Amino acid sequence: MQTDLPYILALSFQKGIGDITARKIIQFFGSAEKAWNSSSKDLMQISGIGFKISKDFGNKKWLDLAFNEIEYCDKNQIKIISFYDETYPQMLKECIDAPLVIFCKGNVAFNQLNAKKISIVGTRKMSNYGRNFIAELCEGIADFDIKIISGLAYGCDIEAHSQALKNKLSTWAVMGTNFERIYPAAHKKIAYEMLENGGWITEQPSFKAVVPEAFLQRNRIIAGLTDVTIVVESAFKGGSLVTTKFANEYNREVFALPGKTTDSLSVGCNYLIKTQQAYLIENSKDIIEYFNFDSKKQTNQLNLFIDFTDDEKLIVNYLQNQGKQHIDKMSFDLNLKSYELMPILLDLELKHAITTLPGKFFDLMH
Numbered sequence: 001m002q003t004d005l006p007y008i009l010a011l012s013f014q015k016g017i018g019d020i021t022a023r024k025i026i027q028f029f030g031s032a033e034k035a036w037n038s039s040s041k042d043l044m045q046i047s048g049i050g051f052k053i054s055k056d057f058g059n060k061k062w063l064d065l066a067f068n069e070i071e072y073c074d075k076n077q078i079k080i081i082s083f084y085d086e087t088y089p090q091m092l093k094e095c096i097d098a099p100l101v102i103f104c105k106g107n108v109a110f111n112q113l114n115a116k117k118i119s120i121v122g123t124r125k126m127s128n129y130g131r132n133f134i135a136e137l138c139e140g141i142a143d144f145d146i147k148i149i150s151g152l153a154y155g156c157d158i159e160a161h162s163q164a165l166k167n168k169l170s171t172w173a174v175m176g177t178n179f180e181r182i183y184p185a186a187h188k189k190i191a192y193e194m195l196e197n198g199g200w201i202t203e204q205p206s207f208k209a210v211v212p213e214a215f216l217q218r219n220r221i222i223a224g225l226t227d228v229t230i231v232v233e234s235a236f237k238g239g240s241l242v243t244t245k246f247a248n249e250y251n252r253e254v255f256a257l258p259g260k261t262t263d264s265l266s267v268g269c270n271y272l273i274k275t276q277q278a279y280l281i282e283n284s285k286d287i288i289e290y291f292n293f294d295s296k297k298q299t300n301q302l303n304l305f306i307d308f309t310d311d312e313k314l315i316v317n318y319l320q321n322q323g324k325q326h327i328d329k330m331s332f333d334l335n336l337k338s339y340e341l342m343p344i345l346l347d348l349e350l351k352h353a354i355t356t357l358p359g360k361f362f363d364l365m366h
Contacts, residue, residue, distance in 0.1 A: 007032035008082045009066035012100045013205070016053045022100045023083060024048070036063070065207065072206050078179060079104045087111070095224040095250050099203040102221070105179055106199020108172055110225075112145075113333045114321050116291050119149040119222045119247075121240040122156030122232035123265055130233040130265070131159055133257055133283075137230070138163035140284025144293055145317050147172060147198070149226055151218060156232045156240070158187050161194060168310070171198040174222045176215035178204040201225075216242055223247035228290065230281060231256040234268030241268055248277055253290070255281035308353075311344045316353060316364070324363040 011022050011032050028046050029035040035043075040054040049057075073080050081088050081102050089110035092098050109115075120137070122130060134156065138148065148164035150157040152173040164171035171194055175183070179200060182188045191200065201221065204214060219239055223229055223246035231254065234240045247254050256278035259266020272278035281287070308316065318334060319325065327345075331338050345362060348354045355365050 004032045004084070005080065005082060006063060006066040006070065007036045008084070009069055009080070009101060009205075010036060010062040013062045013065055014053075014057060014059075016056075019083075019097055019100045021046075021048050026084075065205075069205050069207070073103065076179070077105060079108075089225055091117070091226070092221065092224040095220065095246075097220060098224060099221065101203065103179065103202050103205070104199060106195035107170075107197060108199040108201060109335065112335070114318070115145045115147060116228075117147045117149055117226040118228045118230060118287065119226040119243065120156060120160035120230050120232060121150060121219075121222065121234075121243050123234050123238060123240065124153055124155035124157075125265070126155040126159060126233055127263075127265055129259065129263075130156060130257070133232055134159045134163050137284045137287070138167045138169060141287055142167035142169060144288070144291075145314075146287075146291075149174060149222055151176070151215075151222060151239075152183070152187050152191060153239075154184065154186075158190065161187075161190055164198070165190070165193055168197065172225070173198075173200050174218050174225070175200060175202040175204070176218045177210050178202055178206050178208055180206050181210065183210065215239065219243040220246045223252060224250055226252060228253045228255060228287065230254075230287075231269050231272060231278060233257065233259070233265040235264060236267045236271060238268060241272070244272060244277060254278040255286065257281055308351075309344075309347075312348055312351075312353070315341075315344060315348060319354065319362065319364045324357065324361050327360045327362065330362065 011017065025035045025046060026032050029038055036058050043049050043054045043057055070080065081104060083093065083098060083100050087110060120134060146169060148160055148169050148171040150160040150173065152158060152161065152175060161171050161173060173191060173194060177183045179202065182191050203221065216239065219242045223243050229243055229247040229252060231240050231244055244254050254272065254277060256269035256272040258270055258273055258280050261270065273280050314334065327338060327341060331341055345354065349356060352365055354362050356362060
């Protein structure tokens with residue numbers, strides 16, 4: 001356990017202190033533990049910290065809660081990732097209001113080389129037009145290393161997760177609740193299916209009660225984690241437009257699906273496009289072109305070897321993007337041990353998909 005983690009957690013639980021101020025405090029003292037054991041006088045030297053906050057700061061109940069939370073997470077296979085961990089998502093770290101702590105469950109790899117991430121958001125009352133678009137989008141990008149992120153809500157969110165699972169794309173649910181309560185309960189089955197090839201993310205600890213504002217706050221995480229946010233259908237107001245606002249503030253790209261001017265579910269999307277807050281998207285080709293993927297090369301390669309396992313596809317996709325690579329570099333980039341890589345590489349060589357080069361280098365068979 002990271003020695004500073006209980007104090008970082010306790011700081012995140014402390015009332016009256018947000019993520020930005022918490023990081024400011026840690027930077028001022030050099031560590032969360034030093035901050036926790038500081039005097040009120042020293043604490044009040046920091047801009048934004050007044051007597052009311054400093055008086056309750058360092059209360060033992062928050063630290064006790066932190067140790068309890070660590071124990072709970074250990075028992076339930078939940079990862080606690082602080083802003084200062086190497087595994088904290090780099091894209092989210094770039095956001096000014098990034099969470100001090102996030103909780104993750106499942107197979108969520110944030111900083112994979114070359115992996116692209118798109119969030120799909122929209123109305124809870126989705127039409128067949130929106131449903132068909134999401135289905136085509138996920139099917140069209142299925143051969144690429146793209147992760148689908150959404151909020152597990154009714155409508156566009158759950159359709160995005162479901163279509164990602166159907167097309168074997170990794171999908172992450174960013175929740176406004178803790179993992180004790182999957183909301184809505186109707187999506188619990190799909191949520192658990194996601195754990196094998198994706199997972200759950202939240203900033204809410206296990207003891208935190210469900211509050212409506214948490215669902216709006218989680219939208220900044222959805223936007224912050226992704227390269228691109230896609231708004232499928234939306235009225236003029238709604239959570240998906242909040243996500244769009246965050247995405248634009250973080251200098252991330254936004255796409256919106258256009259619709260009829262008379263369609264109430266397309267008003268928000270048409271407005272985003274009209275006011276140049278979003279690019280128009282028609283289908284999956286727009287995303288493939290945006291990421292500059294060579295669709296012909298990738299599709300042809302995978303069609304030649306349709307019996308690839310998921311691990312083999314991972315390596316083929318990696319070599320397509322990177323070219324000839326040393327096994328040590330592959331091991332580091334793919335987060336696989338050499339002894340895990342070798343049998344997969346051998347199987348690919350037997351399938352005449354890759355070739356072994358002198359010096360433990362590997363490349364695709366040309």
